[in-house]
Amino acid sequence: MRTLVGWGLFAVMAPCPVRVLPAQERTTVGGYGEVHYANPTGPKTPPVVNLARFVVYLAHSFDDRLAFRSELEVEDAKLEGGRPGGEVALEQAYLDYRVAGWITLRTGLVLPPVGIVNETHEPPTFNGVERPGFDHDVIPTTWREIGVGAVGTVPGGSGLAYRVYLVNGLRADGLSAGEGIREGRQEGRQASFANPSMTGRLEWARPGVKIGGSFWYGGTADTNSAVGTGTFGAPVALLSADARYDNGPFAMRAVVATISVSDAEAINATYGQSVGSRIAGGYLEGAYDLLRLFAPASSQKLNAFVRHERYDTQASVPAGVTRDRSLARRITTVGVTYKPTWNTAFKGDYRLLRNAAGAGEGEVLSLGVGYQF
Amino acid sequence: MKRALALLLLTAQTPGGPPAKVAASIARLFGPGARVDTLQVDSGSVLRVSRADSLLGFAAVGNVLGKDQPITFLVAVDPTDRLKDVDILVYREPYGGEVAYEPWRRQFRGKSARDSLRVGKEIRSISGATISVHAVTIGVRRVLAQLTAWHASGAIR
Numbered sequence: 001m002r003t004l005v006g007w008g009l010f011a012v013m014a015p016c017p018v019r020v021l022p023a024q025e026r027t028t029v030g031g032y033g034e035v036h037y038a039n040p041t042g043p044k045t046p047p048v049v050n051l052a053r054f055v056v057y058l059a060h061s062f063d064d065r066l067a068f069r070s071e072l073e074v075e076d077a078k079l080e081g082g083r084p085g086g087e088v089a090l091e092q093a094y095l096d097y098r099v100a101g102w103i104t105l106r107t108g109l110v111l112p113p114v115g116i117v118n119e120t121h122e123p124p125t126f127n128g129v130e131r132p133g134f135d136h137d138v139i140p141t142t143w144r145e146i147g148v149g150a151v152g153t154v155p156g157g158s159g160l161a162y163r164v165y166l167v168n169g170l171r172a173d174g175l176s177a178g179e180g181i182r183e184g185r186q187e188g189r190q191a192s193f194a195n196p197s198m199t200g201r202l203e204w205a206r207p208g209v210k211i212g213g214s215f216w217y218g219g220t221a222d223t224n225s226a227v228g229t230g231t232f233g234a235p236v237a238l239l240s241a242d243a244r245y246d247n248g249p250f251a252m253r254a255v256v257a258t259i260s261v262s263d264a265e266a267i268n269a270t271y272g273q274s275v276g277s278r279i280a281g282g283y284l285e286g287a288y289d290l291l292r293l294f295a296p297a298s299s300q301k302l303n304a305f306v307r308h309e310r311y312d313t314q315a316s317v318p319a320g321v322t323r324d325r326s327l328a329r330r331i332t333t334v335g336v337t338y339k340p341t342w343n344t345a346f347k348g349d350y351r352l353l354r355n356a357a358g359a360g361e362g363e364v365l366s367l368g369v370g371y372q373f
Numbered sequence: 374m375k376r377a378l379a380l381l382l383l384t385a386q387t388p389g390g391p392p393a394k395v396a397a398s399i400a401r402l403f404g405p406g407a408r409v410d411t412l413q414v415d416s417g418s419v420l421r422v423s424r425a426d427s428l429l430g431f432a433a434v435g436n437v438l439g440k441d442q443p444i445t446f447l448v449a450v451d452p453t454d455r456l457k458d459v460d461i462l463v464y465r466e467p468y469g470g471e472v473a474y475e476p477w478r479r480q481f482r483g484k485s486a487r488d489s490l491r492v493g494k495e496i497r498s499i500s501g502a503t504i505s506v507h508a509v510t511i512g513v514r515r516v517l518a519q520l521t522a523w524h525a526s527g528a529i530r
Contacts, residue, residue: 028441059441104467153470205471207497244500
């Protein structure tokens, strides 16, 4: 339960015939965070502990329809001039206007609704200490940009929900061979609006099932005519599909994505990179709650899981680039997630980092804790 | 908590019968033309639904906090305290609205206060709507327990 500042904690009101609560301003505080321990194999790679994320969720309702929502994040615990690491950033900050149940208008710093983890990234919601590598190198979570859009559910109980936004574009000068579009994100900091881009998602839900499809389309040239011209100069086109299934003891999830960078050759010529013309991959994960076998009455969970990721940030390359096969990654993660409550998690996993070149491979043992409230 | 509750009750009471959304929900669950009386019990109120001389059941409205907005729901029971249905009367948040879908609400039908109603066991969750799923399940469990207790004690009849 979240805390309503000035209202104390309220969970369930006594039954009373009330249709709409009185319009009242109120502020809500929540948050999530995670602490990691990572021990890579091999010499001279000591284990590292890190307060990876500390996020404060702050929301305010101005009336029954208008609300502000935000997430302020501290990464790696500390930020200090001249020292490496650390980041303070807004992950989300927007105003919502609820026109009706089926449409809420939104404007501000928003999350492109692509894949599973970008929007639903609280540590207890995913298995594994670290987010999947795919959700770093292919879908660059936590991806956020500034724009306007609409979110809602399709009326009539069809189980369909949508989100669609017009936001600032990516920047070609940040694209890279190894991390794809990741450093092309502008993240709301003096972002160029030269290439307004569209992103959206349609999803279908049933108890225990969610299936979604997402897209992003927009130029990246900014104002560099050597890369491309016009609003959609040097476009990035992303298509992704995802599925989640959970029947209580057994859960699975899968995501695939393909990203086309059609003017990769011009981008590489201009910025001296080796950006792939196609970035693609996905992962499949299965989990089983072991407590169903040992303590079926328990409401806690002990999920044993295995995840296999295959992705390549140079799935295709433009003329002038030799494919680096070490970028064709195959990551297998096995581990457990212990959840004493649905919103806390203690995690442990072992990751096998492999690639098609067989170069620079390794294994990592990780431990972590995560929470959300 | 007490102050908030008092404030809410003060502004929430609607003289002259239930509001339109509640009335529509009752009509859907118990059939059209059912008679609805409002019973005052302790700090809350319960709707008694009857037709002619026979009792059809009871209903009560609850509010539970989702991520940052209250979710207003209705719980209806039959005369044997079995849950007829749950209705989401007002959903105010941009995410998690799947709790209003019939396939999710259907899971509560026929349950009683003796059932534990836990997410992940009796009640299947919905990915991306976890907070709302837990909030509404807790809310339904409490309102169902309250209605059952009041019915057993004769506070509502």
